[in-house]
Amino acid sequence: MTPITNFKSAAAEKRIHQSYFKIALSVDCVIFGYTEKELQVLVIKSDLKEFAGQWSLLGDLVRPEENIDEASYRVLEERTGLKNVYLEQVQAFGECKRHPSGRVVTIAYYSLIDISNHKLQLSDNDLCWRPVRSLRKMAFDHRQILDTCLQRLREQVFEKPLLFNLLPAKFALRNLQELYESVLGESLDRRNFRKKIAVKEWLRETGELERSVLHRPGRLYTRQAGSKR
Amino acid sequence: MTPITNFKSAAAEKRIHQSYFKIALSVDCVIFGYTEKELQVLVIKSDLKEFAGQWSLLGDLVRPEENIDEASYRVLEERTGLKNVYLEQVQAFGECKRHPSGRVVTIAYYSLIDISNHKLQLSDNDLCWRPVRSLRKMAFDHRQILDTCLQRLREQVFEKPLLFNLLPAKFALRNLQELYESVLGESLDRRNFRKKIAVKEWLRETGELERSVLHRPGRLYTRQAGSKR
DNA sequence: GGTCTAATGTGTATTAAGTACATATTTTCA
DNA sequence: TGAAAATATGTACTTAATACACATTAGACC
Incomplete structure (x- = not known):
């Protein structure tokens, strides 16, 4: 009181x-x-x-x-x-x-x-x-x-799908990983990172590929509609 | 501003x-x-x-x-x-x-x-x-x-040694477990609980035993001096 | 079109953490 | 002395986290 x-x-x-x-x-x-x-x-x-x-x-x-x-x-x-x-x-x-x-x-x-x-x-x-x-x-x-x-x-960042809010609607997994690394201040293993993200079902494949990159283009993903913030 | x-x-x-x-x-x-x-x-x-x-x-x-x-x-x-x-x-x-x-x-x-x-x-x-x-x-x-x-x-509660603040200076592991169960609202396995607490090094044995209990008395523990809140 | 470059995409073995579970032991009480 | 009630303890199993290597692909350049 x-x-x-x-x-x-x-x-x-x-x-x-x-x-x-x-x-x-x-x-x-x-x-x-x-x-x-x-x-x-x-x-x-x-x-x-x-x-x-x-x-x-x-x-x-x-x-x-x-x-x-x-x-x-x-x-x-x-x-x-x-x-x-x-x-x-x-x-x-x-x-x-x-x-x-x-x-x-x-x-x-x-x-x-x-x-x-x-x-x-x-x-x-x-x-x-x-x-x-x-x-x-x-x-x-x-x-x-x-x-x-x-x-x-x-x-x-690994509990809730927050960092997608910082990215454009479509992004490659490399972009997402670099973002995580930037936020956490440490580098992550690519295979383990993909595995960790995959099990969460936060992402959906768009079927599209990156453009205008000087190497093999990666698949573009987008945020899974149902994934809660 | x-x-x-x-x-x-x-x-x-x-x-x-x-x-x-x-x-x-x-x-x-x-x-x-x-x-x-x-x-x-x-x-x-x-x-x-x-x-x-x-x-x-x-x-x-x-x-x-x-x-x-x-x-x-x-x-x-x-x-x-x-x-x-x-x-x-x-x-x-x-x-x-x-x-x-x-x-x-x-x-x-x-x-x-x-x-x-x-x-x-x-x-x-x-x-x-x-x-x-x-x-x-x-x-x-x-x-x-x-x-x-x-x-x-x-x-x-499993990240920091907080719950000891709710207990008297000396307590048996059973008391601690019951406290955790009360806070978390779920029952815990005794052996796994002791293992989980043991690795954290939050506790120190006093060498004393419980008194005035109607069964085999348990060891009394106290909070480890160096354990940060 | 062949080659080089730079990144993508993928799997397995190992370690650590969490979970499920049973029996012998010790003390008090009657 | 036996019954009751709780202590003390270890192992097998599952899940999560970590460490690590190679074949593939598209673009750029010649």
């Missing part, structure tokens, strides 16, 4: 508001993409003098009348133009001093989107994709948030 | 405050205990008329000057008198309508404590332990929070 629950009077309510409604709530989205055989994350230059020149995740304050999940979907759509993307809450970050302008508790989400999707239009020229590996220091505690989200993603 | 970061003027800051600082932030603790061969959770009767007679988790609003982790430790200590207990954040719950008195986003934690610990003094007579299985409906979205925390706990 929280003391907010029974206001004995208007004055009591005001006191409560004065003492407690001093924390702002935000969402921050770790938006993963994949290109150049590297896992990328969508970032923006921080406009705070404290973090001049540093990269920051995409986030916004949660509005009083929207659910926190809605808030993160909103951030995502405003910034990328995409709807219906994979989005998952990871956890809250609530150190008092994490935001220099005041007390802001943030709830971290990660999202997986297909960079090559033609609908993806970055609304802001300051936005850019950066390889996860290249981001050392970030604004706020955003590097910690990114690490936490990446760790969660790694734990889930 | 959040729009809060650069206040162009005092007026702008006031507007921001009026529109955004309307969300209260709370923590709710799923405090697990174990007794009577049943996983228990510490609950209190809701004092809201909307939830009359229903059980509620222990929580409180986060104070402006405390970290969210500190807030949950505070709730735990205020209610149980215990410090240095295992506590882990699970996730935030932020549906707009989850709290009838206003917009309250809560961050859920779970905690594992040893009920038989003599330092445990419930500060409030309305507090009580209830078997997790017996709690059908709860106040707010607390049953959902409990389910989410229980699921997280289940995922971790």
Whole structure:
């Protein structure tokens, strides 16, 4: 039970508001993409003098009348133009001093989107994709948030068919394996990888072959319709 | 980036405050205990008329000057008198309508404590332990929070030496197995269970035997000092 | 069209982990 | 002293994970 629950009077309510409604709530989205055989994350230059020149995740304050999940979907759509993307809450970050302008508790989400999707239009020229590996220091505690989200993603990639969200509709198994390797940060045996993926029934053959590759083309697969995210 | 970061003027800051600082932030603790061969959770009767007679988790609003982790430790200590207990954040719950008195986003934690610990003094007579299985409906979205925390706990019990926190310092393997069975909701084979636990090196033999049991006493074990939570 | 290149596609032996299952032993109680 | 109830323990079987090699194919180039 929280003391907010029974206001004995208007004055009591005001006191409560004065003492407690001093924390702002935000969402921050770790938006993963994949290109150049590297896992990328969508970032923006921080406009705070404290973090001049540093990269920051995409986030916004949660509005009083929207659910926190809605808030993160909103951030995502405003910034990328995409709807219906994979989005998952990871956890809250609530150190008092994490935001220099005041007390802001943030709830971290990660999202997986297909960079090559033609609908993806970055609304802001300051936005850019950066390889996860290249981001050392970030604004706020955003590097910690990114690490936490990446760790969660790694734990889930063989449990749920998540990484397909980062690829175009049709892809060769080599592409998928390189993506797994990029996410996990380790190289995988091709035969064992194919076996491991095969038993999960996440994929469907399209009957098509790769084009414009300088070697024997691989079969193209697509995500199995029934495979749950 | 959040729009809060650069206040162009005092007026702008006031507007921001009026529109955004309307969300209260709370923590709710799923405090697990174990007794009577049943996983228990510490609950209190809701004092809201909307939830009359229903059980509620222990929580409180986060104070402006405390970290969210500190807030949950505070709730735990205020209610149980215990410090240095295992506590882990699970996730935030932020549906707009989850709290009838206003917009309250809560961050859920779970905690594992040893009920038989003599330092445990419930500060409030309305507090009580209830078997997790017996709690059908709860106040707010607390049953959902409990389910989410229980699921997280289940995922971790063979990864980290968590469940020892629910037992007295010395215990027989049977006690441990019954605890695992209670948490997982399924029965386990004794020999396989012992093997699985043995390889983890979480336990140390005390050299003592059970007392006052109506059968051959089992060896008493204690948690291995170096085993990380 | 022949050859080179670079990647695809496939199977098996080995090891590790998980599961199923039965008997002798020890203590208390009557 | 015997019955009851639980402890302690090992092995065969199945499943999952790992390590590893060779024939095949399409494109590029001559």
